[in-house]
Amino acid sequence: MLTAGIAGIGRTTLFLIREMGRMVVFLSSTTAWLFRPPLRPFQILKQLHFIGFKSMFVVVLTAAFTGMVLGLQGYYTLRKYGSEAALGAAVALSIIRELGPVLAALMVTARAGSAMTAEIGIMRITEQIDALDTMAINPLQYLISPKVVAGLIGVPLLVAIFDVVGIYGGYLVGVDLLGGNSGAYWNSIESAVEWKDVYGGIWKSVSFGLIVTWVCCYKGYYTRMSAEGLGTATTEAVVLASVLILVWDYFLTSVLL
């Protein structure tokens, strides 16, 4: 009983270490292939359209409601202390530093990341990746690199949109609906938000873009050869990417603060 338990733990640990090793190798080969010709600007644009443009609707929606709920909560909390004037700062800082990058990245994971895993997974199962190999075309370069580049560019852009929409969402509720002071809202933002906060948010979103595309492409690339394997891969990709985003967010925050 006991030895079986210990053996099980050992096996799981070995599996996890091997999996992590494979993920690191996957990322470093993809990175290496990024810089080798031919560069594929058209592929990158296509992926940017898929990851960025097609995620815009859901990101705007999330941003609007996040900003609105922050406006609502913030207004009533701050009013207890008579500092409704700081509402703009409270909304903007929460969104720019934390919620914008994290929520936008989670939305991209759910919408584009899972689709990426499924797409690459299907290509694996139907031997399209093998076909690329037989044509002496590196699948990492042809398939994965453009997605990673698109993630690095697309997620920060989405986060920028998220930030703007979120701040207006807070304004809508805090000022238009609940009657806070419009000038105070914008003034408090101007005086409280520093460039440091903005840069921090950008760094976060760039690294989240990498995490989403890396994890989701990896899981698709190593899909096991069955329809069930495809389902598992998609679920694992979304869960792992989301968890990594939150853990990495904590690390970055503790470093950036």
Add this chain to the structure above:
Amino acid sequence: MSKVSTIKLVGVEKAFGSQQVLRGVDLTIPPGKLTTIIGPSGEGKSVLLKHMIGLLQPDRGEVWVDGLEISRLKGKALNEVRKRFAMLFQGAALFDSLTVFGNVAFPLREKLRLPEPDVTRRVEEKLAQVGLSGMGHKFPAELSGGMRKRAGLARALVMEPEIILFDEPTTGLDPLMAKTIHDLIVAMQRTFRFTAVMVSHEIPEVFAISDWVAMLKEGKIVAMAPSADFQRSTNPSVLEFISVGGPAPLASALPGS
């Protein structure tokens, strides 16, 4: 096609997990000829083909292509070898994201970097030969299984390489179309003199078109002979296998019957 290539497998063994698929395959593919591999379903014929082009690595044994042992090659060296091959996969392995035209044009554009008018000319020609004229604009998802197979065949033939591997080129086609495809493969092979390896269940048709026939059973090549001699084989597994498929041309030819 100035050069003809031989493929030689020596003692190739391959297992997936606990399932031993190949148990010591010794096989020499004659250069510039059409060799057909027959054998029961699930015995490892597709696995065998994938070893020839380095998609799978043997657990033990060697794979030689013209005096070069390829089973341990990687990266660039392996790609150099693969440039001399084309492969038709059992499931066609067409790229979902490209049209039929795009699929057939893909190796010409990516590998040979031909000018676009040449690409169009060669693709249209091949599509006509496999009976897919006017279908170039369709996506693989819009094709029937047999049409996909023929598009995959066009993609393999369009490169005019030194070696072509065909995994069941006629499975899923009606008898008339199967004959057309067989005739096309034979005509191409006679014209360009490439080394052809075909996996097929079309017995007895394959005897008429192949130069050599080999049979894979229980992980080994149990018989290999020029097509005419193969039909007169006295090997019991061969007899059993080929007499179910066709009109049993052998029973009367058996010595002692």
